[in-house]
Amino acid sequence: MEYNFRDIEKKWQQRWVEQKTYQVSEKSDRQKFYVLNMFPYPSGAGLHVGHPLGYIATDIYARFKRLQGFNVLNPMGYDAYGLPAEQYAIQTGQHPEVTTMQNINRYREQLDKIGFCFDWDREVRTCDPGYYHWTQWAFQKMFNSYYDNDLQKAQPIEQLISHLESKGTEGLNVAESESLVLTADEWNGMDEKQKSDTLMNYRIAFMGETMVNWCAGLGTVLANDEVVDGVSVRGGYPVEQKKMRQWCLRVSAYSQRLLDGLDTINWSDSIKETQRNWIGRSEGTEVEFQVADSDKHFTIFTTRADTMFGVTFMVLAPESELVKELTTPEQKAAVEEYVKYVAGRTERERQIDHKVTGVFSGSYAINPFTGEKNPIWISEYVLAGYGTGAIMAVPAHDSRDYAFAKHFNLPIIPLIEGCDVSEESYDAKEGIVCNSPREGVTPYIDFSLNGLTIKEAIAATKVYVKEHKLGRVKVNYRLRDAIFSRQRYWGEPFPVYYRNGIPTMMPEECLPIELPEVDKFLPTETGEPPLGNAVCWAWDEANRRIVDNKLIDNKTVFPIELYTMPGFAGSSAYYLRYMDPHNDKALVSEEADSYWQNVDLYVGGSEHATGHLIYSRFWNKFLFDLGISRKDEPFQKLINQGMIQGRSNFVYRIKDTNTFVSLGLSKGYDVTPIHVDVNIVSNDILDVEAFKAWRPEYNNAEFILEDGKYVCGWAIEKMSKSMFNVVNPDMIVEKFGADTLRMYEMFLGPVEQSKPWDTNGIDGCHRFLKKLWGFFFDREGNLQLADAEPTKDELRSIHKLIKKVTEDIENFSYNTSIAAFMICLNELGQLKSRNRQIMEQFVILMAPFTPHLSEELYEVLGHATSVCDAQWPSFNEDYLKEDSVKMMISFNGKARFPMEFPADADNASIEKAVMENPQTAKYMEGWVLNKIIIVPKKIVNVVLKK
């Protein structure tokens, strides 16, 4: 009887739904296990074979854990807000909700065919009001919180307000945009608007006037991780820097906790390292510089405090507030022109050419160590957003300062003994300090670094600076606050209205504030975001509801925020929502949260390292501070599945003809390689007739064949429609079945590794499943199992498998456990085994990989319950013991011949047997025995000397 995978898979998929096999509840005595995939954005193109890779890996682990007795949560949902749906809406007028729902349905259809054990009752969609209710809610909580640096924790804003009321900013150690100094009287004397503006300096969700990545092509601002190489990740439009009023999240407040938390979680070193770099902690010193002939002063940040004596000029960022202040009247025109030039440069231009540009401000700063007057320059190589936006330049020991000094002919003072700075700067942090101060120069201060190592010099300078109140030790982080508003339609609306220009939160009980309908998805004619097109988008404060715009009177009816939230808003806490997805009273109930805790295993691509995986950790830490989330870190273990690349095929057309020449013969011709649809190529052999039918222009194509076949070339490229190398999982399921697809995707190689999809090898897995089927049934369909007690050989074979598969699944080494299945089945085949007990264990071991087939065979074996509720077999070491062991005899490390010994042979008897073996004498000729090294069950190495 044939292995009819179509009927089997259909039958079990139906039964799983009917019997709610995958429904889980937190009301369980069993230990919990939470596995999670990064939920997909449902794109219009549907799933290709690369998408399910991570889902299958997770599914196998989830099923394995369930068989081991855990109560496993394995949910799935959709990250449904996003740009592509909106772009499509702008082009076609189709509402993004309509296309999004279509795409979701298509995804679901495709996912259902692969046989996942998702609990679909827990599905979430970020665009669902019941879901984004809690996104809005969290935003309001962030608005109403500030970050206390002493407690390292978010606190209610009311506490800060009462502090300001009684003490002003005195004794305040909190995360802030800029450090303000206020007395209690000053605070109490402020009007409502001033107070609101001041609090924005402290709120965790705040409105700030900041430099943003403005993408004109998309008509919106973007977060740093959404910009790569100066262009937008989506669409590749140029991005420029622009100062705009935006909602921001004070992610930077959590920098240290985000850094420290990395040590407590089980993620790959490379991802942790990427996050550490992104957070970019740097310990340094802030030093005050007095401006010459003026009472003005400013602060710089440096990690090289040891180089104070080598400063020859100062540099300000062109966007710095200091520029205006320090420019002298004579230089005003030149500086203004330069600032204008820099403003006109896009991010991309700045990144591509590092041109040395700059202008002199006219002012000088007094070096507190040397007393020298250093000219203050303005240059784009200093960034406004990092440190203080001002630096001290030490051209001898910083390559950027060096290039600048060379270009503008500024002095260069070497500070390390023996370093040569005639051609380039000496950036290394090694050597002995000299010229600090220089010989022959009257010391300005009583302080010398000469003779110290750089490390010592940095430490000594820090102490000096602190003691003499010249500055302070400071830790800087590269991590920036996240820009949290987007000028788009298809996102979560802000639950905020403007009460006389003051951003005001709508009452918590009124959430969710639903996304209004608009007739156009483009910005309004006056340049407002798309929500400006909404007719019904005003807040009636008294009646606490949304009303028509026309009613706005700014007395009782006020305008509502037109911005929407960015993509990461909805994806930051979705793992909590899965625990309790239908709760309309809370993000997650205490009961569900304390049972499920956090995600034990998270699987997704490493491209989210500096985006989602930072935001999510931040968001979770905030909720942890609020007592909502139980764990400080949301994802305990992270596996980054590799990308599935495409394997493209090429045909070779001889130039200016319609003749195609096979790969092996193409060298003799002048040919153009042309991508050909991989679906009409099999094992690199082109289906010539299908090719002719593929495109009209190939109707009358001619071919030069080799051995009667047309062999195609191939290359590994990104999987994309334009390369004709997209392989769809539905087609594979249709042809080979879901179990084969699941198995083959895992057989391709380690989950974490990127690899090309090659349909060619799938036959091997399919054949294996057919073979397994053949173990149960003969040609006529009669069950051919024996009820006998298993033999020793059978037991050894299956227990070897149990051991291997159990260990491999724990290590996500799925490809090797599949190999083990194949080996075991071959062994059982050689033993002519049809033992019922053995096969039952085999079927259970296979269940995570091939759930449909395992269910069917489990039923055939006479079980009325699902194989999901079977018990994972445990192995017995006793069965693994062999009667005899084969060992390789080697001489001086070179393997020579094998010998067999009784399993319990001791070293002495092995040595004796080896030395008595006639072959040994041959290899020992001309040598003297030195020693014999015996590696149990592996090798006997006879070490010889002359």
Place this chain on the structure above:
RNA sequence: GCCGAAAUGGUGGAAUGGUAGACACGAGGGACUUAAAAUCCCUUGGGCAUAACGCCUGUGUGGGUUCGAGUCCCACUUUCGGUACCA
């Protein structure tokens, strides 16, 4: 530039410091069949042999540690990710 990962047959990939190339694909040969499909068996890193199934060589390159190195150490080359005027 900096950080990270990797490099093994025609291909995907296996190898707690212990017979390198498991398992699979592909390829070649054979069996069954009128034929094809399906299935099964044999061979398959390279070279030299094939009278003697034996010898040599082989995991990016060059060194080192070790009785023994794909694996550990040092230097280099290449590839792929990430990141970048972050002071």
